[in-house]
Amino acid sequence: MEPSNPSTTPTSEAIMSRAGLVRGFRLAAAVAPGVAGAGLIYGALCRAAAVSGTEAALKSVLVAAGTSQFAVLELWTRPVPLLSVTVVALLVNARYILMGAALPTWFGKLPPSRRWLSAYFLCDESWALSARDYREGRADAGILIGTGVAVYISWALGTAVGYGSAGSLRIESAPGLDFLVPAALLAVLAGFWSGGRTALIPWAVAGVVAIACAHLLPGSWYVVLGGAAGMLAGANADGV
Amino acid sequence: MAFDPLALSAIAGMALATFILRMGGVWMAGRKASSPFLRTSMRHAPGAILVAMLAPVVLAGGLPTIAAAGATVLVSRRTGNLPVAIVAGVVAFAALDSVLP
Numbered sequence: 001m002e003p004s005n006p007s008t009t010p011t012s013e014a015i016m017s018r019a020g021l022v023r024g025f026r027l028a029a030a031v032a033p034g035v036a037g038a039g040l041i042y043g044a045l046c047r048a049a050a051v052s053g054t055e056a057a058l059k060s061v062l063v064a065a066g067t068s069q070f071a072v073l074e075l076w077t078r079p080v081p082l083l084s085v086t087v088v089a090l091l092v093n094a095r096y097i098l099m100g101a102a103l104p105t106w107f108g109k110l111p112p113s114r115r116w117l118s119a120y121f122l123c124d125e126s127w128a129l130s131a132r133d134y135r136e137g138r139a140d141a142g143i144l145i146g147t148g149v150a151v152y153i154s155w156a157l158g159t160a161v162g163y164g165s166a167g168s169l170r171i172e173s174a175p176g177l178d179f180l181v182p183a184a185l186l187a188v189l190a191g192f193w194s195g196g197r198t199a200l201i202p203w204a205v206a207g208v209v210a211i212a213c214a215h216l217l218p219g220s221w222y223v224v225l226g227g228a229a230g231m232l233a234g235a236n237a238d239g240v
Numbered sequence: 241m242a243f244d245p246l247a248l249s250a251i252a253g254m255a256l257a258t259f260i261l262r263m264g265g266v267w268m269a270g271r272k273a274s275s276p277f278l279r280t281s282m283r284h285a286p287g288a289i290l291v292a293m294l295a296p297v298v299l300a301g302g303l304p305t306i307a308a309a310g311a312t313v314l315v316s317r318r319t320g321n322l323p324v325a326i327v328a329g330v331v332a333f334a335a336l337d338s339v340l341p
Contacts, residue, residue, distance in 0.1 A: 030323050055247050062255035072254065080246045086253035093258045095293070100265015102285030108270010119262040124293065131286040176334030179305070182297060183312045183329030189290040190316035190325070199287075206288040207295035214296035223292045230288025235281035 015106065016114050016141040024146020027129040032154045034180030035125065038066055039158020046159070047166035049073050060159040064152055065123065067220070068092035091219025098224050099127045104134050107141065114141055121148025128185045135192070201237040206230025304340050308333035 039060065046056035051073070059069050071092050072085040100122055107118060118141050126148035133143050193199060210226025217225070272279060298309045312329030319325060 027322075030326050052244070052247070054243070055251060058248070058251050059254070062251060063258050065258050068254065068258065076247075078244070078247075080244065080250045082246060082250045082253055085250045086257050089254040089257045090261070093261050095289075096258070096261040097265045097268070098285075098289060100262060101268035102282060102289060103266060103269040105270060105272050107266055115266055116263070119259065119266040122262045122266065128286075128290060131290075135286065175337065176330040179308055179330050179333035180326065182294060182305075182309070183326045183333070184322070185290055185294055186298075186309050186312040186329060187316040187322050187325035189287065189294065190313040191320065191322075192287040192290070193317070202284045202288050203291045206291040210292035210295045211299055214300075222296055223289065226292025226295070227285065227289035230291060231281040231284045234284030234288060235277050238280050 015110055015139060016117075016145065018142070020138075020140035020142020021146035021149075022142075023133070023140075024126070024130065024143045024148070025150045027143070028125065028147045028150035028154075031125050031129070031181055031184045032150055034177055034184070035066075035151050035154040036158040037177045037180075039155045040162035042066065042069060043159040043162020043164070044166040045070075045073055045162075047163050049076055051076055053163055056159055056163050057156075060156045063089065064120075064155065065089070065093050065096075066155060071219075088219070091221070093220065095124075095220040095223035095227075096122060098227050099124075102227075103127075103144070104139065106139050110141055114145075117141075117145050121145050121152060123148055123151055125151045125181060125184065128188050132188055132191055198234070198237045202230040202234030205233035302340075304333060304336035307336050307340075 042060070043056060046059075047053075051059075063069055068089045071088050075081055075084050075088065100119065103118075107115065110118065121144065126144050129147050130144040133140075206226045206229060208226075209229040210222045213222035213225045272282060294309070298305050308329050311332040312325050315328040316322070316325035
């Protein structure tokens with residue numbers, strides 16, 4: 001991917017800079033081993049499930065959404081149930097709508113090509129790791145895209161290596177590796193804590209609703225409903 | 241290598257569905273509601289969404305995950321350093337997972 005040179009566009013906002021891309025890449029370094037490890041396991045499982053190499057590669061490159069890719073492995077029988085796997089992808093990835101909507105407003109002012117890039121590289125890790133910078137008011141899509149590209153490469157390479165070495169690879173993750181991505185998200189979340197009742201209420205509501213919905217609903221609806229409930233409870237507690 | 245048109249269509253379906261969700265979200269980012277209530281609620285979005293994403297996962301993992309989550313949050317709060325907090329969480333998880341049932 002070629003980062004564009006902001007000096008050639010004299011418009012006021014530097015909205016996707018090389019510095020932002022680099023910053024995103026560096027933010028992603030913390031989670032890249034965890035993502036690559038998950039990709040490795042995914043690749044090996046694809047081979048075990050008789051998914052062809054082309055199919056495994058295409059999924060990691062075009063869908064690029066790990067949870068949904070794992071979710072359809074069980075369904076991947078011949079003939080492939082086209083409708084079922086598409087619906088599962090919709091259910092599991094529904095959270096991207098809310099996450100995208102929660103990005104800063106200036107994302108809507110990006111040129112279409114950069115908006116498409118931002119969307120393509122939107123994932124749990126890129127969204128969470130860039131969220132702190134965006135809360136601090138940095139208006140640079142490069143941070144999200146750079147983080148997303150690094151995560152994307154880790155995932156795709158992990159898949160390829162896992163598929164290629166499935167026979168010799170013992171599917172067993174390093175101790176603690178499973179917890180790497182949750183730990184990164186938790187560390188980011190901890191930084192958002194502002195204390196007091198108006199901070200506690202939205203988080204408590206989000207947590208309780210998400211835990212209840214995770215038992216009752218398929219896919220990632222628990223993220224959508226828990227997140228939305230927490231947001232509304234927060235605004236309510238602020239007394240707007 | 242097997243070339244299964246139905247499988248390729250299914251991958252295209254998944255890719256399209258996922259991209260539409262991602263694009264729809266980014267499209268909505270630029271069209272924030274004018275209502276003050278909804279704008280305030282958007283301020284709570286990052287925290288609330290992350291809590292919703294993590295709470296069921298942490299709870300489902302049982303005692304090792306809950307304790308390691310606590311350690312990650314504590315170190316993150318104390319140091320303000322992301323990589324240090326992540327390493328602390330992973331080490332705590334690895335240690336607890338081998339000790340606890």
